[in-house]
Amino acid sequence: MNSTAAPVPPQASKTFLKAFLPLIISVCIFLLLAAVDVFQVLTYEQPRQVSRPGQMTLGEIFSPRPTVDKVQLMVIVVVSFIVRTVLSAIYFIPTVIAAFRQSRHYLWIILTNIFAGWTILGWIGALVWAFLSKPPSSEPVTLST
Numbered sequence: 001m002n003s004t005a006a007p008v009p010p011q012a013s014k015t016f017l018k019a020f021l022p023l024i025i026s027v028c029i030f031l032l033l034a035a036v037d038v039f040q041v042l043t044y045e046q047p048r049q050v051s052r053p054g055q056m057t058l059g060e061i062f063s064p065r066p067t068v069d070k071v072q073l074m075v076i077v078v079v080s081f082i083v084r085t086v087l088s089a090i091y092f093i094p095t096v097i098a099a100f101r102q103s104r105h106y107l108w109i110i111l112t113n114i115f116a117g118w119t120i121l122g123w124i125g126a127l128v129w130a131f132l133s134k135p136p137s138s139e140p141v142t143l144s145t
Contacts, residue, residue, distance in 0.1 A: 019099030022110065034081040041073040091117055094126035105134035107123040 094117070098109040109130050116122025 015099055015102060016104065019096045022092045022095050022114070023089055026092070027085055030081055030084045030088065033079055033084070036081070037077040038074070041070055041077060044070060044073060091123070094123065094130040097127070098130035098133060101130065101133065102135040103130060103135045104135065107130065109133065 092113065094113045095106075096108045098106045103109060109126050112122060112129065113126040115128055
């Protein structure tokens with residue numbers, strides 16, 4: 001019995017790549033930021049007490065340094081990475097929708113999403129545009145004279 005998997009149409013893999021490429025790039029950037037955060041956590045040292053016991057300087061009174069251990073800092077790094085990734089996924093929803101709907105305005109929707117999406121109106125505009133945009137027609141164009 002010959003069992004071979006059906007080949008994936010090239011259009012499907014291209015659509016998937018178009019849809020998730022911005023998200024993949026942003027997750028890679030966040031991984032780099034998380035690596036920098038982890039390096040800072042691993043090299044973090046508690047501030048030393050410079051004043052004598054019982055005496056505090058004005059700087060220590062008005063700007064006390066919190067004592068945080070490395071485990072707490074690592075938890076902060078992991079939670080911030082998860083939050084950044086989830087927010088990035090939400091941010092690129094219009095791009096993903098436009099790619100899966102094979103919108104003919106995909107490039108303009110992704111540019112609107114990237115450069116104006118941080119304004120809530122720009123994100124909503126890109127989302128509406130992604131839903132309303134129709135895929136390119138597959139019918140041949142005929143010119144009549």
